[in-house]
Amino acid sequence: MAKYKLKVNGKMMEAEVDPTTPVLWVLRDHLNLVGTKYGCGVGSCGACTIHLNGKAMKSCQLPIAAVAAQEITTIEGLSESGEHPVQKAWLSLDVAQCGYCQTGQIMAASALLKSKPHPTDEEIETAMNGNICRCGTYVRIKQAIQSAAKNAHQ
């Protein structure tokens, strides 16, 4: 066990865990941030996507020892009021069906728009490739990202 001081959603938090513990479980079991979901556990589905220094990252395969003082953002910290352009687009287009994957989808989409404010269809597909939606809402996900990109700059 080791004690880690983590910067999560702009706040300093502490967790005493084994260095190999994936960030996903530190967030969910130790910091009570359960918005980030467990899906496959092997970095293949994207349900556990968070931001590490603003970049989308699968937290289920990321050991806590690799994070150190880097900045973690979870769905809870994406915006205080839930009014991030991607979240607003998600609601207005009724993107979610069962909703299990949407945390990861929103985190991946928001990281994409941060690095590429006006992504092409191909860039959206590339960035969202690692996020699976078993309900098959891909068309609405893409529309929501396009809508968020448009509305964020109005």
Added chain:
Amino acid sequence: MRKITTLLFATLLSTICLSFVQTSAPNASIQNGKKVYETYCISCHMENGMGVEGAFPSLVKTGNLSDKNRLVKIILLGMRGPLIIKGTSFDGEMAGIEMTDKEVADVINYIRNTWGNKAPLVQVSEIPAAKIAVVKGYQPY
């Protein structure tokens, strides 16, 4: 005479253009390998191949990609640490990915010919033998 000169000029021009296209066009396998990489590998090894320090190894300018048999096994069967790359220790896990032999060859060709890496192209026909080859020290997922 003027017609012959024009014809010769046109032939010469098209030859130059064609040779330019052949040398500058990226290899189809590498091009398709980029798509495979973006589908299966990018979320851990990142768009620039740099990975994440301490978690996911970098694929940039590394000599760790030289053994194609090992790469085939890692891609299809996954792997377990510990391993040391450029002095950094990694002790994570990678699950194997179900791919066709063509996808495996293409993604290997992309990784081994991008980010400062250079290696001969792997042919699809080489993959079945690589799958059953014995690779010393390799630990599947």
